[in-house]
Amino acid sequence: xxxxxxxxxxxxxxxxxxxxxxxxxxxxxxxxxxxxxxxxxxxxxxxxxxxxxxxxxxxxxxxxxxxxxxxxxxxxxxxxxxxxxxxxxxxxxxxxxxxxxxxxxxxxxxxxxxxxxxxxxxxxxxxxxxxxxxxxxxxxxxxxxxxxxxxxxxxxxxxxxxxxxxxxxxxxxxxxxxxxxxxxxxxxxxxxxxxxxxxxxxxxxxxxxxxxxxxxxxxxxxxxxxxxxxxxxxxxxxxxxxxxxxxxxxxxxxxxxxxxxxxxxxxxxxxxxxxxxxxxxxxxxxxxxxx
Numbered sequence: 001x002x003x004x005x006x007x008x009x010x011x012x013x014x015x016x017x018x019x020x021x022x023x024x025x026x027x028x029x030x031x032x033x034x035x036x037x038x039x040x041x042x043x044x045x046x047x048x049x050x051x052x053x054x055x056x057x058x059x060x061x062x063x064x065x066x067x068x069x070x071x072x073x074x075x076x077x078x079x080x081x082x083x084x085x086x087x088x089x090x091x092x093x094x095x096x097x098x099x100x101x102x103x104x105x106x107x108x109x110x111x112x113x114x115x116x117x118x119x120x121x122x123x124x125x126x127x128x129x130x131x132x133x134x135x136x137x138x139x140x141x142x143x144x145x146x147x148x149x150x151x152x153x154x155x156x157x158x159x160x161x162x163x164x165x166x167x168x169x170x171x172x173x174x175x176x177x178x179x180x181x182x183x184x185x186x187x188x189x190x191x192x193x194x195x196x197x198x199x200x201x202x203x204x205x206x207x208x209x210x211x212x213x214x215x216x217x218x219x220x221x222x223x224x225x226x227x228x229x230x231x232x233x234x235x236x237x238x239x240x241x242x243x244x245x246x247x248x249x250x251x252x253x254x255x256x257x258x259x260x261x262x263x264x265x266x267x268x269x270x271x272x273x274x275x276x277x278x279x280x281x282x283x284x285x286x287x288x289x290x291x
Contacts, residue, residue, distance in 0.1 A: 002152065003027045005056040005063040007076050007083060008097070009037045012123065012130045013066035016096070019133050019156040020064075021045040026152070031056040031076070053077070054086035062152060063087060066096040066123075069242055070103045077107065084114060092117035092145055096137075098177075098239075100246050101167035104140055108166035117145040120166060122173035125158070126235050134158040138176070140168035174247045181244060181264040183217050184284050191225050192288040201226050217282070225285040234280025241268050 002024075006017035009032040018041070021028045028047040032038040038049035050056035053076040057063045063083050067073055073095060077083050083093065093111055095104065095118075104120035111118035119141035129135045137153050137160040139146055146162040153160045163172050190213075194201055205222050208214075224230070244265040251258045264284070271283050279286075 001026055002061040003029075003059055004152070005029050005031065005050075005053075005060040005083065007031045007053050007056060007063065007065045008033075008067040008072075009041055010066065010068075011127045012096070013064075014041060015127075015131045016064070016066065016135075016156050017041060017047070018045050020152065021047050023133065024152065024155045029056045029060070052081040052086075053083040054081045057083040057086035057091075059088055060086075060091055062092050062094060062149060064094045064096060068097070068239075070099045073097050073099055073103060073107070078110075084110065084116070087114070087116055089115040090117070092119065092149055094119045094121050094149060096121050096123055098122045098173050098243050098246070099170060101140075101170040101174075101250060104167040104170050108141065117142065117148070118166060119145055119149055120169040121149075121153070122169055124173065124176050127233075129158070130156065136176075137161070138163055138169045138172035140164055140166045140170065140172075170246075171250070173243075174250055177240070177243045178247055178258065178261050180217070180281070181240070182260050183215055184221075184281055185260070185264050185267065187215075187218055187222065188225065188282070188285040188288055191222060191285060195226060221280075221282045224280075225282045228286065228289065230276065230279040230283035230286060234282065236278050237268050237271050237281055237283060238277040240281045241265060241272065244268070 004020055004026045017030055020026050029050050030038045030041050031050045031053050042049040065076060093116055108118045119139050121137050121139045123135040123137050125135040133156040135157050137157045139162045163169055194204055209219050247261055267284055267287055270287055276283050
């Protein structure tokens with residue numbers, strides 16, 4: 001049994017921390033910016049909540065973070081009340097946030113200077129994957145540190161792979177989000193085309209989903225997209241725009257051309273302008289619907 005701190009109890013972090021407590025039987029202390037959410041988690045799972053990241057991280061073997069963006073990570077890692085200030089020598093800080101590769105390298109350098117381990121470990125699989133313990137985890141960092149953390153990752157992972165040094169996990173998540181953006185736009189256009197052509201989409205998708213066009217998004221989103229249902233589930237457009245912004249910024253550094261990603265990002269800006277910032281990313285379909 002390990003002593004673990006988990007910082008950030010959003011739609012992903014809340015169930016992930018729950019798996020650490022229920023499946024792993026670990027000693028888990030949580031911190032959340034909204035204290036009531038942490039108290040709710042502690043009551044539901046029988047763990048403890050802390051008033052600050054530093055308090056949560058005290059004496060922990062592993063400190064996991066799953067927050068919103070680069071600035072959020074810095075706010076819970078650094079400073080007098082930050083997690084780094086409370087961590088013991090040899091403890092490992094794991095960042096599950098989808099953030100920039102430059103932040104991952106920065107955190108790795110600061111952790112090493114303090115005698116800590118660090119892994120950037122963004123996840124894929126969405127809220128459903130987090131709840132079911134079926135996430136894909138792409139990791140950057142030191143191999144020995146990864147081997148220490150992997151048994152803990154396995155409590156909520158379907159796949160967990162060390163990609164390379166610090167930053168490699170975040171770069172791989174960028175690859176993932178670039179793929180997702182393109183697939184969703186193609187799926188939206190295909191479904192809109194089929195509807196306008198008068199096809200029985202149930203029959204059409206039963207065939208298409210078994211061929212080369214098969215994808216998780218097709219199988220899990222085609223019906224809600226055809227029905228025009230985008231609210232109250234899935235991955236929010238606001239978060240996708242944040243992720244695509246990270247991808248586009250990294251591409252400006254490494255010279256990669258991302259014309260489709262840039263276009264889809266602008267489509268998501270249109271969804272936001274319609275008040276759909278909290279809608280699922282499949283809401284691209286709504287831009288193609290008849291007026």
